[in-house]
Amino acid sequence: MPPVLLDLSDVAAGYGGRIAIQDASLRLEGGQLLGLIGPNGAGKSTLLRAVAGLIPALAGSVAIDGHPILSERERALSALGYAVDPAELPAALTGRQYLEMVASVRRCQATDWPEPELDHVLGFRAWLDTPLAQCSLGTRAKLSIAAALLGAPALLVLDESLNGLDPVSSWRLRQILQRMVATGRHAAILSTHQIEMLGSLCTDLVYVEDGRIAYRWNRLDLETAGPGGIEAMVMTAVTGTAATIG
Numbered sequence: 001m002p003p004v005l006l007d008l009s010d011v012a013a014g015y016g017g018r019i020a021i022q023d024a025s026l027r028l029e030g031g032q033l034l035g036l037i038g039p040n041g042a043g044k045s046t047l048l049r050a051v052a053g054l055i056p057a058l059a060g061s062v063a064i065d066g067h068p069i070l071s072e073r074e075r076a077l078s079a080l081g082y083a084v085d086p087a088e089l090p091a092a093l094t095g096r097q098y099l100e101m102v103a104s105v106r107r108c109q110a111t112d113w114p115e116p117e118l119d120h121v122l123g124f125r126a127w128l129d130t131p132l133a134q135c136s137l138g139t140r141a142k143l144s145i146a147a148a149l150l151g152a153p154a155l156l157v158l159d160e161s162l163n164g165l166d167p168v169s170s171w172r173l174r175q176i177l178q179r180m181v182a183t184g185r186h187a188a189i190l191s192t193h194q195i196e197m198l199g200s201l202c203t204d205l206v207y208v209e210d211g212r213i214a215y216r217w218n219r220l221d222l223e224t225a226g227p228g229g230i231e232a233m234v235m236t237a238v239t240g241t242a243a244t245i246g
């Protein structure tokens, strides 16, 4: 049996007493790569922040790799790689300093990536000694993802992290994610507005709307739709009309 790497049960979370996501239940095993989609402001990032323990769950429970975030926070978070929003990276640090800081928390080396020479593969090596404030958005996004990958955590959470990446780096990173997940020892959640990116990547798909998980598709649904058919499948469900383009 693959390990249960994320167990989210009836989670509610929000800001200043206002609920932004509620009744969210998700279970991810090793080998699953979940795509998270939905309208702007639907609650996707809020859900992922609750998974990462950045905001508290106001109801329900979150467990990562079998460790409840509430009672075993340190053990739970040591199994999580969450790519921080590039805008929230510490601007005064260089990329190298940031990676070293994250590595020291993870108790690994600052180059301990699941694939060797990730800095070269993703093309940010030349920027490692530049303050993050002076790096381009895409380079900061790469450094954020590279930090999340340090120590090859069991659960990876990438919240729109691929948005700013150049096409080749995005493709390389998706390949790395797929290879990690295919081992059965890792699971990942990837939120994006680029549905077409998810077709050949995800094993599962969730659509969040108005603060709730509104639709779910599993591996069989995605295989049946085929990589090119996912967008039509989602649009048909969400808009209630058969959706085709062209």
Ligand SMILES: Nc1ncnc2c1ncn2[C@@H]1O[C@H](COP(=O)(O)OP(=O)(O)OP(=O)(O)O)[C@@H](O)[C@H]1O
Pocket: 015, 020, 038, 039, 040, 041, 042, 043, 044, 045, 046, 047
């Ligand atoms: N830091 C915050 N403080 C207060 N409210 C917030 C904060 N972040 C998000 N919200 C609110 O919570 C709701 C859900 O926002 P969230 O960022 O989770 O949506 P999202 O689905 O990720 O949207 P997008 O696709 O536009 O990134 C929105 O109403 C938003 O205005």
